[in-house]
Amino acid sequence: MANIYEKTTTAPVNIAVVKYWGKRDTSLILPTNSSLSVTLSQDQLQSKTTIRVSKDFKATRLWLNGIEETNVENNQRLQACLRATRLLRKEYENSLAISGHVNIPPLSEWNLHICSENNFPTAAGLASSASGFACLVYTLAKLFELPISATDLSRIARQGSGSACRSMFGGFVAWEMGDNTDGSDSQAVQIAPETHWPELEALICVVSDLKKGTSSTEGMQHTVKTSELLQHRISKVVPERMRGIKEAIKTRDFKKFAEITMRDSNQFHAVCVDTFPPIFYMNDVSRAIIRLITEYNNSGDETYKAAYTFDAGPNAVIYAQKENIKEIINLLAHYFPSTLDLNKEYFNDHAGLFSTDEKIGQLNLPRGFNSQVIPVFPAGSVKQVLHTRVGEGPKVLESDGESLLNSAGLPKRLI
Amino acid sequence: MANIYEKTTTAPVNIAVVKYWGKRDTSLILPTNSSLSVTLSQDQLQSKTTIRVSKDFKATRLWLNGIEETNVENNQRLQACLRATRLLRKEYENSLAISGHVNIPPLSEWNLHICSENNFPTAAGLASSASGFACLVYTLAKLFELPISATDLSRIARQGSGSACRSMFGGFVAWEMGDNTDGSDSQAVQIAPETHWPELEALICVVSDLKKGTSSTEGMQHTVKTSELLQHRISKVVPERMRGIKEAIKTRDFKKFAEITMRDSNQFHAVCVDTFPPIFYMNDVSRAIIRLITEYNNSGDETYKAAYTFDAGPNAVIYAQKENIKEIINLLAHYFPSTLDLNKEYFNDHAGLFSTDEKIGQLNLPRGFNSQVIPVFPAGSVKQVLHTRVGEGPKVLESDGESLLNSAGLPKRLI
Numbered sequence: 001m002a003n004i005y006e007k008t009t010t011a012p013v014n015i016a017v018v019k020y021w022g023k024r025d026t027s028l029i030l031p032t033n034s035s036l037s038v039t040l041s042q043d044q045l046q047s048k049t050t051i052r053v054s055k056d057f058k059a060t061r062l063w064l065n066g067i068e069e070t071n072v073e074n075n076q077r078l079q080a081c082l083r084a085t086r087l088l089r090k091e092y093e094n095s096l097a098i099s100g101h102v103n104i105p106p107l108s109e110w111n112l113h114i115c116s117e118n119n120f121p122t123a124a125g126l127a128s129s130a131s132g133f134a135c136l137v138y139t140l141a142k143l144f145e146l147p148i149s150a151t152d153l154s155r156i157a158r159q160g161s162g163s164a165c166r167s168m169f170g171g172f173v174a175w176e177m178g179d180n181t182d183g184s185d186s187q188a189v190q191i192a193p194e195t196h197w198p199e200l201e202a203l204i205c206v207v208s209d210l211k212k213g214t215s216s217t218e219g220m221q222h223t224v225k226t227s228e229l230l231q232h233r234i235s236k237v238v239p240e241r242m243r244g245i246k247e248a249i250k251t252r253d254f255k256k257f258a259e260i261t262m263r264d265s266n267q268f269h270a271v272c273v274d275t276f277p278p279i280f281y282m283n284d285v286s287r288a289i290i291r292l293i294t295e296y297n298n299s300g301d302e303t304y305k306a307a308y309t310f311d312a313g314p315n316a317v318i319y320a321q322k323e324n325i326k327e328i329i330n331l332l333a334h335y336f337p338s339t340l341d342l343n344k345e346y347f348n349d350h351a352g353l354f355s356t357d358e359k360i361g362q363l364n365l366p367r368g369f370n371s372q373v374i375p376v377f378p379a380g381s382v383k384q385v386l387h388t389r390v391g392e393g394p395k396v397l398e399s400d401g402e403s404l405l406n407s408a409g410l411p412k413r414l415i
Numbered sequence: 416m417a418n419i420y421e422k423t424t425t426a427p428v429n430i431a432v433v434k435y436w437g438k439r440d441t442s443l444i445l446p447t448n449s450s451l452s453v454t455l456s457q458d459q460l461q462s463k464t465t466i467r468v469s470k471d472f473k474a475t476r477l478w479l480n481g482i483e484e485t486n487v488e489n490n491q492r493l494q495a496c497l498r499a500t501r502l503l504r505k506e507y508e509n510s511l512a513i514s515g516h517v518n519i520p521p522l523s524e525w526n527l528h529i530c531s532e533n534n535f536p537t538a539a540g541l542a543s544s545a546s547g548f549a550c551l552v553y554t555l556a557k558l559f560e561l562p563i564s565a566t567d568l569s570r571i572a573r574q575g576s577g578s579a580c581r582s583m584f585g586g587f588v589a590w591e592m593g594d595n596t597d598g599s600d601s602q603a604v605q606i607a608p609e610t611h612w613p614e615l616e617a618l619i620c621v622v623s624d625l626k627k628g629t630s631s632t633e634g635m636q637h638t639v640k641t642s643e644l645l646q647h648r649i650s651k652v653v654p655e656r657m658r659g660i661k662e663a664i665k666t667r668d669f670k671k672f673a674e675i676t677m678r679d680s681n682q683f684h685a686v687c688v689d690t691f692p693p694i695f696y697m698n699d700v701s702r703a704i705i706r707l708i709t710e711y712n713n714s715g716d717e718t719y720k721a722a723y724t725f726d727a728g729p730n731a732v733i734y735a736q737k738e739n740i741k742e743i744i745n746l747l748a749h750y751f752p753s754t755l756d757l758n759k760e761y762f763n764d765h766a767g768l769f770s771t772d773e774k775i776g777q778l779n780l781p782r783g784f785n786s787q788v789i790p791v792f793p794a795g796s797v798k799q800v801l802h803t804r805v806g807e808g809p810k811v812l813e814s815d816g817e818s819l820l821n822s823a824g825l826p827k828r829l830i
Contacts, residue, residue: 228678229685232647263643263691270644270689275708276674278681284699294692 004409005107006052007143008402010392011034011135011272013045013126014038014166014173015317017261018241019268021216022224022234024259027076027184028138029162032224033238036174037195037247038165038319041391044188044348046399047131047178049116050404051137055112057409065117080159081137082112082190089144097104107144114139115404126204126315133160134167138394141319150393170194170392172249174242187393194390197252199321203328204386205336207285207314216312219272226276233271238264254321258297258307263318281312283382285336288374289316292335295373296328300366326353333361335374336382348386419824420522421467422608423817426550426809428460428541429581429588430617430732432676432724433656434683436631437639437649442491443598444577447639448653451582451589451660453734453765454609456806459575459763462546463812464531465819466640471664472526479547480532481830492524496552497575504559522559530826531818539753541619541730545764548575549582553809565808568604585609587664612667614736618743619801620751622700622729631727634687634694643690647684650653653679658708668738673712673722676734680724696727700751700796703789704731708751711743715781720735741768744800748776750789753796762800 014037022032062078072078089362091106098106116135137157141148157177165187166173171194178186214222222231241260250258272279282290293308306320306328321329329347338346343363347360350364354360367373406412429452437447468485477484477493487493504523511519531550533543552572554766556563569580573590580602586609593600629637638645656675663671687694699703719737721743735743744762753761762775769775780786821827 128621175528199818228652229647232644259691266691266693267644267689270685273688274644274679274682274685277682278776280702280705287695290693290695323594 003106004052004056005143006050006403007139008048008050008397008404009142009394010042010046010048010141010219011131011138011167012039012170012391013047013128014041014164015309015311016163017257017307018238018264019311019320020072020162020175021220021268022230023162023220025181025183026221028186029158029199030181030183030202031162031187032230032363033176033179033234034177034242035166035238036059036165036172036191036207036242038172038200038202039167039170039391039393041388042395043350043391044386044388045118045120045126045131045159045204047116047118047128047135048402048404049114049132049135050347051106051115051136051139051143052113052115052405052409053110053143054409055110057113060111060114061187062114063116063414065413066411066413077160079132081156084156084159085140085144085146086304087139088146088148092144092146095246102388113405113407113409117404117413123157126206126320130162130163130167133164134394136160137164138168141274142396147309151187151189155183155186157230158183158186158188166391171196171390174246185355186230187367191246194392197249197318197321197390199252201320201322201387201389203318203320203325203327203332204384204388205289205316205318205332205382206376206384207289207316208315208380208383209283213281214279218276219312222279223271223275227271227274229274230271231269237267254307255304258304258319261307261309262293269310282310285377286314288335288377289332289382291317292375293318295370296331296366299369311379325351325387327364327366329387330361330363332382332385334363334376336377337361337379338382338384339380345384348387349386351387353387390394419469419471419820420463420558423463423812423819424550424554424557424809425457425812426546426553426582427454427457427460427585427806428462429544429578430455430479430724430726431578431581431659432722432734433591433653433679434726436635436683437576437645438577438635439548440596440598441636444573445596445598446577446590446592446603447645448649449590449592449657450578450581450653451587451657452578452703453615453617454582454585454806454808455585456803457810458765458806459619459801459803460533460541460546461539461694462531462533462550463817464529464542464547464550465817466530466551467528467820468522468525468526468558469824472528475526475529477529478826480827481737481826481828492548492575493551494573496548499574500552500561500573502557503561503563507559507561510653514793528824529789530822532828533574534818539626541621541732544576545578545582548579549809551575551771552579553583553677557811566602566604570598570601573598573601573603575679578784583808585803586611589661595718606661607664609807610662612805614667614738614806615669616735616737616740616757617732617801617808618735618747619799619803620731620733620747620797621732621799621801622698622699622704622796624729628696628728629694634727636689637675637694638686638690642689644689645686648682652682654815661671669722673719673734674696676722676724677708684725697725697727698729700792701725701729703750703792704733704747705796706789707746708733710785711746711781714784718756736762740802742767742779742781744802745776745778747797747800749778751790751792752776752794753797753799754795760795760799763802766802767823768802782823 020035158165169190431452435450573580585607
């Protein structure tokens with residue numbers, strides 16, 4: 001395998017609890033406010049990327065989920081990540097040469113074959129650019145053997161997709177917006193590892209939607225240009241929430257975590273509605289999920305048993321602690337019944353919460369729960385409920401069998 | 416008819432273009448920001464009230480749309496209006512006595528029979544409290560022959576329902592929030608009469624909705640308590656918009672009027688979403704109407720041919736100039752078809768825009784209009800489109816035949 005070097009890695013999805021919405025620099029991707037997210041387990045959601053570098057490759061090529069991307073040269077965000085990692089590789093090669101090493105492969109000068117896949121359908125509308133770019137940059141770093149930290153890498157991934165910088169770590173991750181105009185201090189830091197709060201889990205409700213919403217890249221800059229409320233959120237609200245959510249995570253205070261998470265999701269969608277013309281990401285099903293969770297939190301003995309958050313689309317992510325997950329799934333399955341087999345395609349019961357003969361969606365309502373809070377929706381309004389948990393950061397897959405490329409350096413799977 | 420005195424009057428509905436949302440004093444009903452509205456023609460929407468006062472009445476009674484209100488004594492808002500007008504009547508009686516008049520009927524001490532009706536279904540979810548309380552206070556003022564101005568009356572109507580103060584005038588009306596803690600300067604003033612801008616008309620889209628929304632009285636105080644964005648709206652945004660909309664009205668600048676109207680409707684709903692738990696008044700149909708109007712404004716040669724605004728419910732009010740009304744009705748009827756006869760129940764063609772054999776809803780799209788912007792909705796998603804225009808303030812109906820009470824002082828119509 002002389003002149004052929006290859007690495008395969010995986011990277012996770014992250015879901016923000018204090019939202020990123022707005023860039024102060026659109027080419028360097030510098031945000032108007034800091035944000036904080038939870039990295040989700042790769043068992044349910046991950047991107048996987050194989051990159052091979054070879055003297056013999058005629059061009060740098062990219063395949064996403066089995067389809068080749070044309071026009072790789074003009075993909076600014078991809079090129080920014082390649083430029084930055086190749087530059088670091090070049091410096092590394094020079095430093096090795098200076099220190100007397102010989103036959104250092106000039107990987108920084110060779111073409112790449114990049115093959116990337118997600119283990120979840122893009123159709124689900126789950127943000128794949130974060131895990132995708134994190135995986136791209138992490139694979140390049142390992143392939144090039146770059147002697148740099150995850151936080152250093154996060155500044156590069158940020159230039160591919162802002163939220164990708166947060167997928168460089170597992171657990172609980174802050175993207176500190178930074179002050180410098182060159183972006184040298186706009187980077188991700190880990191607030192707590194994935195092992196810190198094992199009771200915290202997540203349910204992703206895949207909500208079906210007719211229309212294709214505004215892309216977040218486009219939408220957030222409309223908000224920056226036209227919302228009169230955004231500046232107040234940026235300067236006054238978010239800094240306070242960043243302090244609060246870090247404290248809630250450190251002390252595993254679910255009540256505080258839940259309240260900040262729900263308030264910040266609401267405010268993100270509020271500034272979207274204040275945008276002109278307004279941007280709407282949530283639909284009637286999304287709002288019904290909010291009412292359901294609000295009623296659930298007001299019922300029973302304990303307040304704040306669940307927290308909803310919505311990104312730039314109608315899907316709901318519900319954070320809750322282990323003890324409440326089964327109850328929440330039953331509520332969801334009752335009000336948003338499936339067209340599919342409840343115990344299979346609709347819900348992935350990897351934790352074995354339901355016995356095989358047990359029907360999902362049986363209501364055993366908490367005390368004081370008003371069952372009329374929302375109507376039972378038409379089957380299929382929620383397509384799927386994905387049960388997952390806090391997970392780890394990017395990792396290298398050592399075994400050759402994991403490669404997405406065949407011996408010729410072309411994808412094993414093409415569409 | 417000795418010892419029997421009676422008056423019948425009517426009052427209009429008003430639809431705000433700079434929204435009132437939040438009280439700084441809930442008993443005096445003092446708002447957190449000024450607001451501005453357009454008074455709509457009474458030909459389509461009005462409240463009508465007959466009040467008789469008699470020495471022989473055993474109690475003060477109230478009938479709303481044919482149903483008697485029990486517990487009149489504990490209706491704080493009603494009592495506030497009665498107290499204020501009776502006090503002024505008492506002072507008037509005293510002043511007449513002092514100036515030597517005799518046999519002045521002590522109307523301030525007698526019981527009242529109050530009968531009020533709307534010419535539009537309450538089911539439509541169109542704010543009837545504004546026209547209702549304006550009509551109540553105006554009728555009392557005429558019955559008691561109070562020598563005071565409409566602005567003075569607006570301060571009394573305000574204590575019945577905040578927005579009622581704006582229904583004391585026709586045309587374009589500002590509710591200046593005032594500074595005094597006793598509310599003595601929180602009142603309505605006319606910015607321009609109904610004759611000022613004859614080209615301006617309105618379309619009210621009655622949107623069907625499953626759930627009963629949060630009442631505005633309740634909702635606005637949740638926003639005051641929990642929204643972190645409201646204060647910025649109150650202190651920074653609204654004062655600027657009040658200046659801007661007054662200027663737009665004075666100069667009949669529809670573009671400016673439309674942009675402020677749409678932005679302020681969006682921001683009102685934005686602070687509702689920022690409320691915790693969030694309040695949602697618009698549904699998927701409401702949002703589709705916004706997309707439709709936005710696309711319409713971006714098409715053709717002229718920008719801003721229509722302006723949407725939404726109050727505390729899913730119904731849309733669309734302001735537009737005469738020349739564009741027919742085109743807008745066709746767009747609405749195409750994307751939101753009716754289950755009813757299009758040329759009758761669905762749309763009130765009092766202006767004769769459509770010939771009897773002409774089908775409403777024929778699309779003749781403006782240049783550049785993307786017909787895929789929204790799907791065609793299920794029939795009945797919009798129940799009715801009401802065509803109306805800027806209208807006059809409260810008025811007295813002199814003819815006895817207009818009375819809602821029979822000779823015994825009881826409603827002619829009871830349910």
